[in-house]
Amino acid sequence: MTNERYQIELGVLQNSTIKPKQYRFMDMNTSHPYLAVAIQTNSLRCYVVKIDLSDNYPYNIPKVFITSPKPLLTRSGGSMLSPSHSMHTLAGENGCVRVCHYGHADWAPNRITLYQIIIKVRIWLEMYECHLKTGRTLDEFLKGAAY
Amino acid sequence: MGLFDKKKTDDCVDLGEALAQTNSGRREVELVIGDDGELEAMTPAEAERSGKEKVGTTIGTKPYYAN
Amino acid sequence: MEPIVYLYQNHLQEFWNSGQAQCFGAAFEWKGEQVYHVYLKYPQVAPTGYSMPCLFRVVDQAGYERADDEAAAVYRDLPSEARRVPVVIVCIRVEADNRVKSRAFIVDGEQQVEAAVKYVPRRSELYTRSKGLLEVGALEEKKVLIVGLGSGGAPIAVELAKAGVGHFILIDFDRIELHNISRHICGVNELGRLKVNAVKDAILLKNPYAQVETLAIDINRHLDELERCIAESDLTIVATDEYASRYNINARLVKLGKVGLFGRAVTRAEGGDILRVRPGGPCYACLTGNPIYHQNDEITDVRRARELGIIPAYVSDEDANAMVQVGLSTDIAPINNMMVKLALNELSRGIECGISSLLEELTYDYYIWANRRDYQFANWAPFNNNPKRHLTILRWYGVKLKKDAECMECRQ
Numbered sequence: 001m002t003n004e005r006y007q008i009e010l011g012v013l014q015n016s017t018i019k020p021k022q023y024r025f026m027d028m029n030t031s032h033p034y035l036a037v038a039i040q041t042n043s044l045r046c047y048v049v050k051i052d053l054s055d056n057y058p059y060n061i062p063k064v065f066i067t068s069p070k071p072l073l074t075r076s077g078g079s080m081l082s083p084s085h086s087m088h089t090l091a092g093e094n095g096c097v098r099v100c101h102y103g104h105a106d107w108a109p110n111r112i113t114l115y116q117i118i119i120k121v122r123i124w125l126e127m128y129e130c131h132l133k134t135g136r137t138l139d140e141f142l143k144g145a146a147y
Numbered sequence: 148m149g150l151f152d153k154k155k156t157d158d159c160v161d162l163g164e165a166l167a168q169t170n171s172g173r174r175e176v177e178l179v180i181g182d183d184g185e186l187e188a189m190t191p192a193e194a195e196r197s198g199k200e201k202v203g204t205t206i207g208t209k210p211y212y213a214n
Numbered sequence: 215m216e217p218i219v220y221l222y223q224n225h226l227q228e229f230w231n232s233g234q235a236q237c238f239g240a241a242f243e244w245k246g247e248q249v250y251h252v253y254l255k256y257p258q259v260a261p262t263g264y265s266m267p268c269l270f271r272v273v274d275q276a277g278y279e280r281a282d283d284e285a286a287a288v289y290r291d292l293p294s295e296a297r298r299v300p301v302v303i304v305c306i307r308v309e310a311d312n313r314v315k316s317r318a319f320i321v322d323g324e325q326q327v328e329a330a331v332k333y334v335p336r337r338s339e340l341y342t343r344s345k346g347l348l349e350v351g352a353l354e355e356k357k358v359l360i361v362g363l364g365s366g367g368a369p370i371a372v373e374l375a376k377a378g379v380g381h382f383i384l385i386d387f388d389r390i391e392l393h394n395i396s397r398h399i400c401g402v403n404e405l406g407r408l409k410v411n412a413v414k415d416a417i418l419l420k421n422p423y424a425q426v427e428t429l430a431i432d433i434n435r436h437l438d439e440l441e442r443c444i445a446e447s448d449l450t451i452v453a454t455d456e457y458a459s460r461y462n463i464n465a466r467l468v469k470l471g472k473v474g475l476f477g478r479a480v481t482r483a484e485g486g487d488i489l490r491v492r493p494g495g496p497c498y499a500c501l502t503g504n505p506i507y508h509q510n511d512e513i514t515d516v517r518r519a520r521e522l523g524i525i526p527a528y529v530s531d532e533d534a535n536a537m538v539q540v541g542l543s544t545d546i547a548p549i550n551n552m553m554v555k556l557a558l559n560e561l562s563r564g565i566e567c568g569i570s571s572l573l574e575e576l577t578y579d580y581y582i583w584a585n586r587r588d589y590q591f592a593n594w595a596p597f598n599n600n601p602k603r604h605l606t607i608l609r610w611y612g613v614k615l616k617k618d619a620e621c622m623e624c625r626q
Contacts, residue, residue, distance in 0.1 A: 038188030
């Protein structure tokens with residue numbers, strides 16, 4: 001990520017509903033930079049989300065992981081580390097669940113910022129909690145979502 | 148141009164606003180660093196009680212990205 | 215049929231200048247066709263045909279007139295092992311006005327046949343002979359960077375060489391694989407070769423004097439090198455199959471104020487599009503953020519599509535294989551053809567030539583082509599019954615694409 005882009009991302013976050021104490025850009029001068037964000041759901045549960053910026057962000061879709069709690073489990077206690085279409089997950093890494101956010105066909109690096117990814121992950125987390133309550137897959141909830 | 152039937156890709160902005168409206172005053176979360184060096188998310192009250200280091204961004208004061 | 219021997223004029227001149235009386239060369243025969251290509255030094259491109267021994271000898275005027283005796287004598291002096299196969303013997307004579315003359319013989323045991331000699335001319339003459347619509351002399355100094363040498367980039371490279379472009383930088387880290395062959399300009403004899411080398415050879419076969427730099431690198435990991443190449447080139451042809459590299463090229467075109475052409479086939483090559491990025495115009499990111507843009511590139515390789523995330527990880531191998539829908543080479547050809555026309559347009563700006571009128575017409579930054587009324591072109595009008603002149607197949611449409619005022623890549 002160039003410095004110009006970094007400034008844009010910071011600017012967007014600064015003007016968003018995400019508060020500065022919730023996030024931090026980590027290891028930015030290394031080959032493995034990432035954004036760590038604390039997200040709270042409607043149930044007031046707290047999660048840490050890691051958005052990996054190492055692979056040509058914003059030109060490649062960044063990998064997004066839930067790093068805390070680790071690992072996230074399904075309602076029945078099963079692993080979510082495998083790719084699943086219905087749960088909107090990709091292959092997890094280091095015991096962290098990887099969330100599917102923007103797909104290849106929707107990715108537009110000049111319009112989508114980290115803020116929008118955070119919002120998508122927030123939606124994913126809300127749906128995940130719905131799954132914990134009901135056992136239904138995320139896909140079923142997202143299909144009914146108004147977007 | 149309407150040549151292809153495709154949604155705009157910035158539909159998330161509206162969702163963000165919708166979600167922001169559900170944020171009541173009691174909702175707050177903070178990024179802290181745990182004893183094992185792993186990042187954790189907790190409410191400010193929990194963070195105060197735990198004594199863990201708060202690591203959230205203070206915009207404009209730290210040169211995180213020098214390039 | 216009389217045999218024909220092809221000689222390189224510059225080789226003969228160099229041999230004469232060296233002052234040697236005799237030396238060995240290399241000859242290659244198109245078996246059964248009596249056509250021989252003879253080299254005094256190994257050519258840049260691996261020669262085609264079956265190799266055979268060859269010997270050059272400088273002769274005086276008398277020797278030139280009875281060159282058949284000279285050739286017979288040369289043949290007799292050869293070691294017996296060299297005489298097991300036919301040998302090409304070339305007698306060279308330089309006239310007082312420095313004009314090189316030569317007579318060539320194919321000698322096989324007792325049989326000796328004189329061949330007609332033809333010359334592959336020097337650089338200056340090669341260009342003179344190819345003078346046509348374009349002032350090739352002008353394009354000789356132009357440098358084109360081509361990123362991605364698959365079924366798009368490779369034929370475009372060769373067409374530009376044929377039009378007289380003299381300098382190329384080729385970038386691709388892939389090798390020629392079996393699944394490429396049906397659509398690539400390279401054949402089975404080049405399996406396993408780096409595409410940059412194979413395409414370099416294809417260029418040199420059309421223009422032996424082209425200067426070609428090759429880089430078998432992943433540009434996403436060599437961004438400084440990419441920037442250098444774009445800065446040095448007059449035009450960048452973007453023919454990669456991967457988004458990150460296109461965006462990386464786009465960012466540098468914008469930064470350096472350079473012109474680039476982005477071409478691709480979509481899904482199963484049912485169509486394709488071309489974007490011109492120029493200073494002040496819309497950039498590639500303006501296009502991909504625009505609803506007009508269809509993100510579904512042609513998928514030609516499961517492994518690669520998985521790496522790029524085009525095929526998500528949760529899609530089974532069986533389903534992934536079904537997603538690979540390779541288009542026909544003939545469906546990609548129109549896109550390449552238009553890319554070449556637009557490239558020549560850009561390169562010949564300011565040069566009076568036979569295609570200048572196109573500059574006044576090909577003024578769009580974005581062009582769309584449909585081969586068939588499939589997928590996203592399903593609602594286009596049929597070709598044969600279209601009284602209201604709706605969008606239809608097999609013709610180009612120029613699109614007035616606006617710059618995205620909010621674009622994070624190119625806004626000021």
